[in-house]
Amino acid sequence: MKETKINLTLKVWRQESAKSKGNFEEFKVAVSPHSSILEMFDELNNRLELEGKIPIAFESDCREGICGTCGLVINGHPHGEKKKTATCQMHMRSFKEGETIYIEPFRAKAFPILRDLMVDRSGLDKIQQAGGYASFNTGSAPDANAILISKETASLALDAAECIGCGACVAACKNSSAMLFVSAKVSQFALLPQGQPERYERVQNMVIAHDESGFGSCTNTYACEAECPKGISISNIARMNRDYFVSNLKLQNV
Amino acid sequence: MMNLDSKVPKGNLSEKWTNHKFNMKLVNPANKRKYDVIVVGTGLAGAGAAATLGELGYKVKAFTYHDSSRRAHSIAAQGGINAAKDYQNDGDSVYRLFYDTIKGGDFRSREANTFRLAEVSNNIIDQCVAQGVPFAREYGGTLANRSFGGAQVSRTFYARGETGQQLLLGAYSSLNRQIKLGNVEMYHRREMLDLVIVDGKAKGITVRNLITGEVESYAAQAVVLATGGYSNVFFLSTSAMMSNATAAWRAHKKGAAFANPCFTQIHPTCLPQHGEGQSKLVLMSESLRNDGRIWVPNIVGEKRPVNEIPESDRDYYLERRYPSFGNLAPRDISSRSAKYACDEGKGVNGGRSVYLDFADAIKRIGEPAVREKYGNLFEMYENITAENPYKVPMQIYPAPHYTMGGLWVDYNLMSSIPGLFVAGEANFSDHGANRLGASALMQGLADGYFVIPYTVGNYFGSEKPEKVDVKGTEFNAAKESVNESSNKLLSINGKQTVDDIHRKLGDLLIDKVGMSRDEAGLKEVITKISDLRDEFWNDVKVVGKSEDINLNLERAGRVADFLELGELMAVDALNRDESCGAHFREEHQTSEGEAIRNDDEFAYVAAWEFEKAGKWKLHKENLEFESVELATRSYK
Numbered sequence: 001m002k003e004t005k006i007n008l009t010l011k012v013w014r015q016e017s018a019k020s021k022g023n024f025e026e027f028k029v030a031v032s033p034h035s036s037i038l039e040m041f042d043e044l045n046n047r048l049e050l051e052g053k054i055p056i057a058f059e060s061d062c063r064e065g066i067c068g069t070c071g072l073v074i075n076g077h078p079h080g081e082k083k084k085t086a087t088c089q090m091h092m093r094s095f096k097e098g099e100t101i102y103i104e105p106f107r108a109k110a111f112p113i114l115r116d117l118m119v120d121r122s123g124l125d126k127i128q129q130a131g132g133y134a135s136f137n138t139g140s141a142p143d144a145n146a147i148l149i150s151k152e153t154a155s156l157a158l159d160a161a162e163c164i165g166c167g168a169c170v171a172a173c174k175n176s177s178a179m180l181f182v183s184a185k186v187s188q189f190a191l192l193p194q195g196q197p198e199r200y201e202r203v204q205n206m207v208i209a210h211d212e213s214g215f216g217s218c219t220n221t222y223a224c225e226a227e228c229p230k231g232i233s234i235s236n237i238a239r240m241n242r243d244y245f246v247s248n249l250k251l252q253n254v
Numbered sequence: 255m256m257n258l259d260s261k262v263p264k265g266n267l268s269e270k271w272t273n274h275k276f277n278m279k280l281v282n283p284a285n286k287r288k289y290d291v292i293v294v295g296t297g298l299a300g301a302g303a304a305a306t307l308g309e310l311g312y313k314v315k316a317f318t319y320h321d322s323s324r325r326a327h328s329i330a331a332q333g334g335i336n337a338a339k340d341y342q343n344d345g346d347s348v349y350r351l352f353y354d355t356i357k358g359g360d361f362r363s364r365e366a367n368t369f370r371l372a373e374v375s376n377n378i379i380d381q382c383v384a385q386g387v388p389f390a391r392e393y394g395g396t397l398a399n400r401s402f403g404g405a406q407v408s409r410t411f412y413a414r415g416e417t418g419q420q421l422l423l424g425a426y427s428s429l430n431r432q433i434k435l436g437n438v439e440m441y442h443r444r445e446m447l448d449l450v451i452v453d454g455k456a457k458g459i460t461v462r463n464l465i466t467g468e469v470e471s472y473a474a475q476a477v478v479l480a481t482g483g484y485s486n487v488f489f490l491s492t493s494a495m496m497s498n499a500t501a502a503w504r505a506h507k508k509g510a511a512f513a514n515p516c517f518t519q520i521h522p523t524c525l526p527q528h529g530e531g532q533s534k535l536v537l538m539s540e541s542l543r544n545d546g547r548i549w550v551p552n553i554v555g556e557k558r559p560v561n562e563i564p565e566s567d568r569d570y571y572l573e574r575r576y577p578s579f580g581n582l583a584p585r586d587i588s589s590r591s592a593k594y595a596c597d598e599g600k601g602v603n604g605g606r607s608v609y610l611d612f613a614d615a616i617k618r619i620g621e622p623a624v625r626e627k628y629g630n631l632f633e634m635y636e637n638i639t640a641e642n643p644y645k646v647p648m649q650i651y652p653a654p655h656y657t658m659g660g661l662w663v664d665y666n667l668m669s670s671i672p673g674l675f676v677a678g679e680a681n682f683s684d685h686g687a688n689r690l691g692a693s694a695l696m697q698g699l700a701d702g703y704f705v706i707p708y709t710v711g712n713y714f715g716s717e718k719p720e721k722v723d724v725k726g727t728e729f730n731a732a733k734e735s736v737n738e739s740s741n742k743l744l745s746i747n748g749k750q751t752v753d754d755i756h757r758k759l760g761d762l763l764i765d766k767v768g769m770s771r772d773e774a775g776l777k778e779v780i781t782k783i784s785d786l787r788d789e790f791w792n793d794v795k796v797v798g799k800s801e802d803i804n805l806n807l808e809r810a811g812r813v814a815d816f817l818e819l820g821e822l823m824a825v826d827a828l829n830r831d832e833s834c835g836a837h838f839r840e841e842h843q844t845s846e847g848e849a850i851r852n853d854d855e856f857a858y859v860a861a862w863e864f865e866k867a868g869k870w871k872l873h874k875e876n877l878e879f880e881s882v883e884l885a886t887r888s889y890k
Contacts (some may be wrong), residue, residue: 003529027709031531032529032530032531034528034529035528035529035531035532037533038533039531039533040531042531042533042753043531045806046751046753046754049751049752049795049797049798049806050749050751052747052795052797054797055797055799055805055806057803057805059321060495061320061325061327061494061495061496062325062327062329062330062495063495063533063534063536064493064536065324066329066330066418066419067327067330067494068322068324068325069320069321069325069683075437076445085637087663089637091637091638091640092866093640112429114465114803115803118803120321121321121322122321122322122442122873123428124322125322125323125324125440125442127430128324128426128427128430129433129434130434131428131641132427133385133386133427133428133430133431134384134385134386134427134428135431136381136384136385136428137306138302138305138306138309138381138428138703138707138815139377139381139703139704139706140384141377141380141381141383142380142383142384143380144339144379144380144382144383144397145339145341145397146385147383148394148395148881149388149391149395150391150395151391151392151395154388154389155388155391157386157388158388158413158414158420161388161413161420161423162416164417164419165322165324172606175639182585188386188744188826189386189390192386192388193383194384194386195386209715220510222695
C-alpha cells in the first residue's frame with residue numbers, strides 16, 4: 001500500500017553527558033502518519049547509523065503506555081499535548097505537514113541527563129524503597145478472601161496504583177516535585193486494609209526520601225495531574241497530606 | 255556428557271511437591287547469610303525470587319538492564335492470572351487447572367511440573383492480596399473472577415486490563431523492602447553477557463554496565479536466570495523493545511540445554527502492521543473474540559469499502575470450520591486460519607489483516623453494552639489506528655507473543671549446569687506446545703515465590719558457602735570474551751544496520767517457522783539464516799564505542815544471538831515431525847486441516863546441546879504421563 005508521508009522538521013536535544021553542554025540539533029524527516037513518534041525516531045536512528053553517526057539516545061520498552069520507560073517533552077509537554085497518553089502512544093498523524101517539533105528530555109534537578117533524551121530517574125526508586133510496600137513475607141498470607149474489601153475501595157486503590165512511574169509529574173512541575181508519584185503509592189496503601197499497620201510510618205519515610213532525593217515541594221499548581229499519562233488525580237496528594245499531618249502528630253504523641 | 259535427569263519425585267502426582275519439600279535439605283538460618291545468589295531479571299519470576307530469597311536470609315544480588323526493576327515486560331500483561339481457588343463454586347480444582355493446562359499444551363509438558371504450577375496457584379493469589387494488589391472485587395468485598403480461553407470455569411483474577419502491572423508492582427514492592435533491609439543489592443542498567451562456570455558449576459556472571467560501558471564480574475554460589483522469552487527473534491512481536499534472549503543464549507553456549515525452541519505462540523488478536531516503519535506489534539485482549547465475528551471477503555481482490563460488502567460475499571471462516579467453538583477457537587487454530595485466508599489473497603485490501611466485526615453484537619445488545627464490556631480496548635484501537643470500531647470493523651492479524659520453549663530445567667528448575675536455575679518464561683517447563691491465557695503470570699510468580707526459594711536452598715544444602723574470587727581465571731576469560739565480541743562488532747563497519755538484518759531474520763522466521771511449517775521450507779530457511787548470520791558478521795555497521803552509553807551496540811549483541819537461536823528454532827521444528835499445539839507441520843494434518851500429533855515418536859522434550867554456531871546435539875527427555883490419558887484436542 002502506497003502511503004503519503006508527512007514532512008516534518010525536528011529540533012532534538014542532543015547532549016553527550018550530564019556534564020557537557022547540550023543544544024538542539026535539526027533533522028528533516030518524512031514519516032508515515034500511522035507511525036508512533038518513537039517509530040519515527042527508530043527510522044531516523046537507522047538512517048543515522050547507516051551514515052555512521054551516533055543515533056539519538058532515548059529510552060522506551062513496552063510501547064503500550066504501561067512500563068513507564070519512555071518520556072519525552074514534546075513541544076513543551078511531557079508525553080506531548082494529548083491527554084492521558086504516554087510518549088509511545090503518540091502518533092504522527094497528530095502533526096501537520098511542514099510542522100516543526102521540539103523534543104527535549106524530562107528536565108528536573110533530580111533527573112540528571114545521561115545522554116540526549118535519556119535521564120536518570122533512580123530517585124523515584126529510592127522513594128519506593130523507603131516505604132512503598134506492605135511488610136508481608138512470602139508464605140505468611142491468609143486466604144485471599146479472608147480480607148474483604150469493598151468494590152469501591154478496591155477501585156479507588158487501583159486508580160492510584162495505576163501510576164507507571166514515568167516521572168512526567170516531576171517534569172511538568174515548576175518545582176520538580178514528585179508528590180503526585182509519592183501520593184499515588186501512599187494512597188493505594190492508605191485505602192487498603194493491608195496498608196494500615198504501617199500507614200503513618202510509610203508516609204513519613206516516603207516523604208523524607210522524596211525530599212532527600214532532590215525533588216521540590218508541592219505548591220498545588222495541578223500541572224502534574226494535567227500531564228499524567230495515567231490520569232492520576234491530585235486528590236491523592238490531599239489524602240497524603242492529611243496522613244502526613246496525622247503522622248506528625250503521632251510522632252509527637254499528640 | 256549432558257545429564258538430563260528430570261528429578262521428578264516418586265509417588266502420587268498430588269503428593270510429589272509436598273514430599274519433595276519435606277525431603278529437601280535445609281540451610282540453618284544463621285548460615286543462610288553466607289550464601290550469595292545472583293538473580294538476573296526483575297519481572298514476576300525474578301523479582302519474586304529475589305525478594306523471597308532475601309526474606310529467607312540469603313544474600314541476593316539482583317540485576318536488570320532497565321533503569322528500574324519495575325519496568326520488566328511482565329508489566330504489560332493485560333488479562334489476568336489463573337488460580338484454582340474455586341471461589342465461584344463452579345467445580346474448579348487443582349486437578350482441573352492442571353488438566354486444562356496440560357491439555358492446552360497438547361501433552362508436551364512435564365506432568366509433575368504442570369501439576370505443581372496448579373497446586374501453588376492458590377498461594378499466589380493469597381500472597382498478592384496480602385501485598386496490597388488491588389484485584390477486582392464483587393460488591394460483597396470478595397474477589398471477582400472472569401473466564402478465559404481454554405477453560406470452562408471462571409478462575410481468572412484480574413485488575414482491570416492491567417493485571418500484569420499490578421502483580422509486578424506487588425513483586426517490586428517486596429523487592430524494595432528487601433533492598434531497604436539490605437538483603438538484596440540491586441544493580442540497574444546491567445546487561446548479562448556471560449555466565450561464569452567454575453569447576454563445572456555456575457558461579458557468577460559477566461555484565462556490561464550500560465551507562466559506563468564497563469564490563470563487570472559478579473560471583474555467587476548460585477545463579478537464577480529470569481530473563482523472559484525470545485519472541486523478539488521475529489523482529490516484530492508483542493514483546494517489549496528490549497526483550498531478548500542474550501542471557502539465556504549465552505548460558506546455552508556455556509552448556510545449558512535449550513528445550514523445545516520451536517514452541518512459539520502466535521497470538522491471533524493483534525493490530526496489523528501499519529507499514530514499513532513499524533517497530534513493534536500491539537496485542538488486543540482475546541476477550542474481544544467473545545462478541546466480535548471474524549471474517550474476510552470471499553472474493554480475492556475485493557475492492558469495495560467494508561460496509562458495502564454484502565453478507566453473501568463474506569467468509570466467517572472460523573464459524574464455518576469450527577461450528578461449536580466458532581470465533582473462540584484456540585489461539586493456534588485462529589492464528590493459522592487468518593494466515594491461510596491472507597495467503598489466499600482474501601485479506602483486507604489483499605493485505606495481511608482480517609476483520610473483527612462488532613456490528614452484530616451492537617445490533618444484539620446495543621452500543622452501550624458493547625462499550626461497557628470493551629470500551630477501553632476500543633479506545634486503544636481508535637487511538638492507534640484512528641478508526642472508530644463502533645462504526646468500522648476492526649482489523650487484526652496474529653503476532654508472535656510468547657515462547658513456550660526455553661532453557662531446559664529439571665523439577666527443581668535447575669538447568670543442565672549445576673547451580674544455574676531458570677524461572678518464568680525463560681525456562682521451558684510448564685506450558686508444553688501451547689500456553690493458555692492467564693497462565694504466564696501464574697507461572698512467573700509460582701517459580702519466583704514458591705519454587706526457586708525452596709530448590710535453591712536445597713542446592714545450597716549440599717554446597718559449601720565458599721567465597722568465589724571474581725578475579726579468578728574463569729571470570730577474566732569471560733570478561734575478555736565479552737570485550738572481544740564488542741570490539742569485533744564495532745570494527746566491522748559494513749553497510750547494513752542492526753535493524754536491517756534483524757528485520758530480514760524476522761521475515762524469514764515468520765514465513766517458514768511461524769504459524770505453519772514444512773520440511774522443504776525449514777531446510778531452506780536453515781541455510782538462509784546461516785547465510786544471514788555470515789552477512790551480519792561481515793556487513794553490519796555498529797557505531798560509537800564500547801566504553802560509553804551505546805544503544806546500537808546493545809542491540810547488535812542481542813541480534814547476533816537471535817541469529818543463532820533462530821536457526822535452532824528451525825532445526826527443532828524440522829526434527830519435530832508431527833503437529834502439536836503451536837507447532838503445525840503441514841505434512842501432519844487431517845483432510846480437514848486439523849493437527850495430527852505423533853505420541854509414539856514425539857512424546858519427548860527436545861533438549862539441544864550447543865556445539866558451535868549452527869551445530870547442536872539432540873538429547874531427549876521422554877515425557878511420561880502417569881495420571882492423564884493422552885487425548886486428541888478437538889474444537890469442532
